[in-house]
Amino acid sequence: MNKPGEKRGPLIFIGLMLLVIVVSLAAYGATGNMGIEERFTHAVGLQGERGENEGGGWFGLALEGSPLLYAFMLGILLVACYAVYRNFKV
Amino acid sequence: MAHIHLEDGSFSLFFVLLWWAAAIILVCIAIYLLRSEKKPDRRKITLAAFCTAAAFAIFQVSLPLFGGVHLNLTPLIGILAGPAAGSLVVLIINILSSAIGHGGWGLIGANTLVNIVEVVVGYSCFKLLKSSIPDLFSRAGISTIAGLLCGNLVMILIIVISGVQGVNQSTGQILTGLSIIAAVNMGVAVIEAFITGLIVAYIGKVRPDLLGEGRE
Numbered sequence: 001m002n003k004p005g006e007k008r009g010p011l012i013f014i015g016l017m018l019l020v021i022v023v024s025l026a027a028y029g030a031t032g033n034m035g036i037e038e039r040f041t042h043a044v045g046l047q048g049e050r051g052e053n054e055g056g057g058w059f060g061l062a063l064e065g066s067p068l069l070y071a072f073m074l075g076i077l078l079v080a081c082y083a084v085y086r087n088f089k090v
Numbered sequence: 091m092a093h094i095h096l097e098d099g100s101f102s103l104f105f106v107l108l109w110w111a112a113a114i115i116l117v118c119i120a121i122y123l124l125r126s127e128k129k130p131d132r133r134k135i136t137l138a139a140f141c142t143a144a145a146f147a148i149f150q151v152s153l154p155l156f157g158g159v160h161l162n163l164t165p166l167i168g169i170l171a172g173p174a175a176g177s178l179v180v181l182i183i184n185i186l187s188s189a190i191g192h193g194g195w196g197l198i199g200a201n202t203l204v205n206i207v208e209v210v211v212g213y214s215c216f217k218l219l220k221s222s223i224p225d226l227f228s229r230a231g232i233s234t235i236a237g238l239l240c241g242n243l244v245m246i247l248i249i250v251i252s253g254v255q256g257v258n259q260s261t262g263q264i265l266t267g268l269s270i271i272a273a274v275n276m277g278v279a280v281i282e283a284f285i286t287g288l289i290v291a292y293i294g295k296v297r298p299d300l301l302g303e304g305r306e
Contacts, residue, residue, distance in 0.1 A: 009224070024277025065187065
């Protein structure tokens with residue numbers, strides 16, 4: 001037997017998702033295809049410049065910032081995670 | 091996924107310092123709360139470390155949706171690490187992001203404030219809805235949407251209060267433009283809510299103790 005409120009959560013979540021998708025598609029349609037940086041500069045009235053990573057990337061995915069520094073910082077974070085995991089034995 | 095994508099110099103020095111000061115005060119409160127715990131929670135520290143690495147990794151990746159957007163997993167950080175540790179996590183992510191060229195140094199304070207709101211609202215909703223929505227997937231998803239909506243509202247508020255140097259737009263025009271950005275951002279929030287829901291539901295199945303839920 002279903003617990004009380006078991007279906008309420010999924011129903012609210014689906015309803016919220018549909019509402020948000022409709023609103024965001026309408027907003028996207030109003031502004032057209034822009035990168036996030038371009039969208040911001042356009043919104044606040046700065047002179048438009050193309051988003052730094054538009055048009056490049058890997059399967060459409062692009063890195064913001066320096067890829068070399070990204071790999072370096074991520075490497076440090078992963079080593080730190082491993083150290084914490086080993087030390088605390090969770 | 092709210093993040094102020096403006097360059098250094100967009101805000102006047104006064105507002106850069108003001109948002110930095112506000113962020114530092116909140117981070118100090120978070121540190122005080124963490125230090126006041128009698129025994130440090132090892133699981134929470136480990137989760138916070140993993141959240142930092144995962145959120146930093148995903149935060150820099152621009153997805154080919156709505157012209158290019160990114161996720162940041164802040165409500166997930168709140169749900170897993172809690173609001174105090176989560177506040178420190180988002181500060182670290184913002185500092186590291188600026189260090190690699192994603193976001194201005196002067197905007198770290200403002201962006202940290204936005205992200206702390208997302209962490210705290212995500213965490214609070216997740217806990218408050220526990221009795222009314224037992225299903226972890228939908229509860230985490232709803233909390234994520236609520237957190238990101240509040241983050242977007244704070245982002246708009248910060249920009250409108252600060253004003254942007256060197257532009258001739260009225261406050262009304264800026265508000266309209268930013269509201270559209272927030273609406274587009276919320277489309278990505280749905281994806282983030284779905285991912286967060288899946289992660290939380292999986293953790294709830296294999297390690298419910300990490301969510302403080304207890305096995306049912």
